[in-house]
Amino acid sequence: MPQTTLTKDQWIALFQAIGLDAETMWRWHQCFEARHPDQHQSFLEWLGIPAEEIQRIRAG
Template sequence: MQQNVTQEEWVARFRAVGLDDAAMEQWHRLFEQENPQGHHSFLQWLGCSPEQIERIRRDYA
C-alpha cells in the first residue's frame, strides 16, 4: 500500500465520526484479535515506526 494518510489524519477521522479514546482502543483490540497481520500492515501503512507497532500490538493483544 502507498502511504496516503498519516496517523494523525486517521485519528481525526475517527474523532469526526464520534469515536472517543475508549472506542478507538476497542477498534484496535478487535482488529488485532481478528486479523493480527492485517493490523500490523495497516500500522505500517500509516507510517508507524517498528517500536510504535510493537507497543500498539502488545497493548491491544
C-alpha cells in the same frame, strides 16, 4: 506528488470526526488485532508508524 497514504493523526481525526473517543478507538484496534493480526500489522505500517510504536500498539 500527492500523498497516497494517511498519517496516524489523519486517521485519528477521521475517527474523532465520526464521534469515536479514545476508548472506542482503542477497542477498535484490539478487535482488529485479535481478528486480523497480520492485516493490523500491515495497516499500522501503511500509516507510517515506527516499528517500536507498532510493537507497543500491538502489545496492548
